[in-house]
Amino acid sequence: MAQAIDVLVIAPATANVLAKIAHGEADDFLTTTCLATKAPVILAPAMNVNMWENPATQENLRILRGRGFRFVEPGVGYLACGMMGPGRMAEVEDIARAVYEALALGDDLNGETVLVTAGPTEEPLDAVRFLGNRSSGRMGYALAKASRGRGARVILVSGPAAIEPPQGVLIERVRTTEEMARAVFQYLDASTIVLIAAAVADFRPAALSSQKIKKQSGAQTLDLVPTLDILAEVARRRTRQVVVGFAAETGNLVENARSKLEAKQLDLVVANDVTEPGAGFGTETNIVTLVFPGGRVEKLEKMEKLDVAGRVLDAVVRLKKHREHALSAQSAPAASR
């Protein structure tokens, strides 16, 4: 049961329940489920104002916030005990909104077609070997899931990944950079938003041996040739699409991301330092910095990849609105002539 749920909501969350969860207690059905689930947990506290303000409760809240629990803050007003102050459970609409956010649900991408690349690529070397990387595909799959949840039609072009694709997305499975490029360009014209999150090989072996290469004595040299930079080519060929690139860095995060943004003429670069604990390959979480044209930078705290996806899509929606606004402002004087 705890494994099957998508989001756990505790409303009202009493001072007692908060204390038990903060200390990992599991002596009833609710707290046992809470301890056993990996789903996001939303807490809507409700209690007497003195209990709310008690340092013990405030300390428990601090612990829970630090562990990633989500809160729908209590309202201020007359409480059941007759006192006035914070402690009244949040409105149902606010709790529902927190659930939508946790599940990355909404409708602001209705009518959009989102093309996502995800996962690693594999460049074959011989009959049994390939050059690959440690990408799990989680970030790209989270982008696909979040886009679908917000009403978009989604095409997910995925390199070999061992995770389940989200429901309701069209999945194109590929192996090499060349296959990934072919799939991307097949769908580019139909897309309005392109999120290039795959960890693509920059080089492939110059020659592919149909036989397994035999062991030879002494040092060996492998000839490599560059692959196509799919992101750069997408940016070059795009018409109306918003194009978002990713940058996996091991230092000079913002400067490197900014030069990728400028060199490839992108609308947004989502940069992460893969050496930071909790960021990058194979993790459930990510720590990213959004780098926009014109120099604006937004550093996000460590969060689940689905939440990162939500924040990236928020930025895309804002960029699209901005662009539509600019276009209508441009066309307005012409229309009035």
Ligand code: CTP
């Ligand atoms: N990318 C791509 N095709 C490639 C290489 C990279 O589409 N052949 C995309 C990635 O999906 C990512 C972005 O380019 O969105 C940046 O990838 P990254 O590996 O960080 O940067 P590179 O441009 O390859 O530069 P470098 O490896 O030197 O940092």
